[in-house]
Amino acid sequence: MSSNTWNLFEVFIRSKNGMSHKHVGSVHAADHKMAIENARDLYTRRGEGTSIWVIQSKDIVASDPGEAAALFEPAVDKVYRHPTFYDIPKDVPNI
């Protein structure tokens, strides 16, 4: 058995209830169940998580860096869309 026949999975951890899952890294595993166990051992051993998502890396569709200009630049000069015109209250830390 060697890990090069295993699939690559991307791991997302939710640190607290109410927060969203955040990408933390990847693991090798033969199937989803093993991926969860490996992710648990790799990424939650210091009490980081309350929930784990895994997804096979090959199932992720990414935007093309070559199209970055066309995709993202039009938003840059439209400041009226940017959420910068109000103050976030101190009591709302996670925004």
Place this chain on the structure above:
Amino acid sequence: MGNVEYSQDARKALTGYVLGLADDCLVLGQRVAEWLGHAPAMELDIACSNLSLDLIGQAQFYYEYAGELENAGRSADDLAFMRDEHEYRNHLLVEQLNGDFGKTIVRHYLFSQFSLLRSNGLAKSNDPKIAAIAQKSVRELEYHVKFSADWVRRLALGTEEGHSRIQTAIDDLWSFTSELFNDVEQESALFSAGLAVAPSMFEEEWCSQVNSLFAEAGIKIPEHATLITKGRMAGHHTEHLGHLLAEMQFLQRAYPGLAW
């Protein structure tokens, strides 16, 4: 921690019992740690070190309490590193060699299932400290059982080679399982006082769990399982424990009292 007052005899018996719990955890923890840097995949390397650290953590709590009960000024480190092979009271199963990953997994499953049932019982011990340590261990051991059972299935049902390795592992290890359920006489007073659990009490439950997993995995459990030994209470071990202790204890023997 409010300690219960025990008679001298009870205290002595309880010290021995708690040492046995600690030795089981430490010896298996040391064995599993031998996979560090050698496991079949990086992910399993970390999984093994997690399992090992859980066990060594449990051992540390039990050693500290054994030292307290013994009341002879011995620390957890003294008990772990300064006792010889014949003073170790672990079950023979946990000191067996790792072999291949399949054998490590089968050994881990057989023992974790035992240790989980024992800890479930000990969580209700009349000794509050034993109950507290056992309770804390239960969560960890539930994961050990799940992890190792998953791997037994995966290997046994995956390929022909995996299947034959798991079968060989159980053939090799099965004879060490009967010792787990041997109610030893020196501990009978502890059982009746509700301080410790007689292993025969949960033997049936263990057998049913183990049988159902191996049946599911298509693995045959050997029919005969009696190992002739006076066992751990007499300080009898297989040849493997001495080598394990030599490696584990080297530093404290060479540099007594050395600390991080």
